[in-house]
Amino acid sequence: MHSADHVSVFFMLFLAFIVMVGRVDAKERTFELNITKGPWPMNCNNEQQQDDQVMMINGQHPGPPIRATLNDDIHVVVRNHGDEPTTVHYHGILQIGTVESDGMPNITQSEIQPGGEFHARFRLIGQSGTFFYHAHVALQDDSIQGPFIVYPTEDAWPPNVNGGELEKRNNVEQEGLRLVDGPYRYDDERIVQLSEYWAENPHDRINYYLGAEYQGFIPADQYLINGHGGSASVSATKSGKHKRQSACTGMSAVEVAHGKVYRVRVIGALSFSTLGFSVAKHKMTIIEMDGTLIEPYETDYLEVSSGQRYSVLLEANQAPGSSYNMDVMPFWITNTTATGRGILTYQEQESESRLDVAENFPKDFALTTQQAATDATEFQFPEPVNQWIFQSVKPLEEEKLDFNAKPDRTIVLMPMEHLVGEMNTTRWLINGRHMPVHETPLLEQLKNDFHAGHNERTSDGFDEDLQTYPMKYGEVVDVVIHTTTLINHGICAGHPWHSHGFVHYPIAHGMGEYNHETDQDLRTYEHPVAKDTTFVYPGTTALAPEAGIPCGWTKVRVFANNPGLWAFHCHITGHMLQGMIVIIEMATDQIKYLQQ
């Protein structure tokens, strides 16, 4: 062999090393999430008692953004300085090889007791985009939540974060100071985190949801944009023992400069509603859904279900000094008059100073003292549309997966509301079964008895022993999820289904009940997009006389390639607590944590 060959072999190995490990610039980043109780919403002068305070992160809502780059090693220290047990889940982060950091109580870890802490450690492998973190115990996710942004490279980092320090950027010469993600170029980014505020105490709410008096959900009293609702006062609209009266000031400001293009990351940190979102007099071009880049899709409103995220490009083409309403509208429920508003404000031209924006309230989110936009235009939301735009969007990189091939198996899930027990409390049963209950985290049970998880499955794919749906490594499994009529009103409700630990691809949907004979090859999504949260639309909207009638279904395809115990559940937190959740036991024999 010539020495030149040696060099090239060495070079090839080096390249292979970079490709395999991909970690030349990777960093270790540590984040501290201290959970404390505090008054909420933060800009309201609450007449609230101590026990009306809620659990938040570092005393703020939304919590501080976690920002990192693809391939970074993340270490999150969650400290529970509150007075209730908790866990934190990193929504949409796949936890490849690290199921023990998924934050799923009694499945992947024990609840973190008051005074306790938990260290989540994981690498950001193969995914970048917009995610968030939130609590996964009780209704704490309403207030314990914050953005989690993964940049594909250093060139996508906004210049003004991390205390103003400019991250190392490689692209300045070619691109000026524009940020880069795939083919997309923009000047800066903004976060819009949508959440919901109930004036009723969370303890009373959970008792209502899980108790005998449950008569259907109570929608939020106000929608929040980056933690603020825009109403001067908030009070409860429905039942509840302790109602809070709050006097609130200001709206969240999203500040832009005329002539620039912004990537707005819209995070559905919601626990009940699907919301329309718009910015008056501004079009939006969707470029990302749930961490997947898509071909540009222009729209003038978004439909954001609980757990979904979008990135849109927004061209700041209005006059300097002007400001516009950012509005939300509850979709798929008619039973509420609640509103939520923020404000898009343009900096004055040539002016370095900012508008009426109190900076860093809380850190990285801005609050304006303005009570109204200079332009009063209110966007008129259309009626929500079945499947919205999901059948038309295309992933930017067409998947090299065959969605027309037959799967190895199909699992059909039929969630139904039942009245159970002597008290007739409302619970969701799936295929006639109650939700899994584990006192010791299932992962620890498997660690103690590694061979526990190899039992026979029942005909619908369920393992009675571990209360899971097992999947083998490499299996291709289609999962069909139904909507069914509710007990109280005989109506069909939609449900945003969220998968931990794996993406799923919506490939088909239909009305009524899924029929495998006739529907197995049906494809209604031409270009399936990898998602972690899919809204299963209500389906047939005709009133049914009784509960448990199938209204519609959505089929998603799952490629079982990340060993772990993964929750797959409705992201309406009350529904999940009432039982609308299954655990996918994926390739248990290859879970690293069990082999350590």
Ligand SMILES: *[C@@H]1O[C@H](CO)[C@@H](O)[C@H](O)[C@H]1NC(C)=O
């Ligand atoms: C979190 O709490 C610890 C003490 O438990 C403290 O040392 C640390 O500074 C706190 N971090 C933040 C971000 O508040």
Ligand SMILES: *[C@@H]1O[C@H](CO)[C@@H](O)[C@H](O)[C@H]1NC(C)=O
């Ligand atoms: C709508 O709200 C009213 C009370 O405001 C309640 O009586 C009714 O049951 C609710 N309907 C639905 C469909 O939740």
Ligand SMILES: *[C@@H]1O[C@H](CO)[C@@H](O)[C@H](O)[C@H]1NC(C)=O
């Ligand atoms: C529960 O429902 C059954 C059947 O409808 C009824 O007979 C019973 O009185 C109910 N129990 C309570 C506590 O409401």
Ligand SMILES: *[C@@H]1O[C@H](CO)[C@@H](O)[C@H](O)[C@H]1NC(C)=O
């Ligand atoms: C987890 O298990 C403990 C008992 O070990 C129980 O008190 C708690 O309610 C369970 N939590 C969840 C979310 O299931």
Ligand SMILES: [Cu+2]
């Ligand atoms: Cu639901």
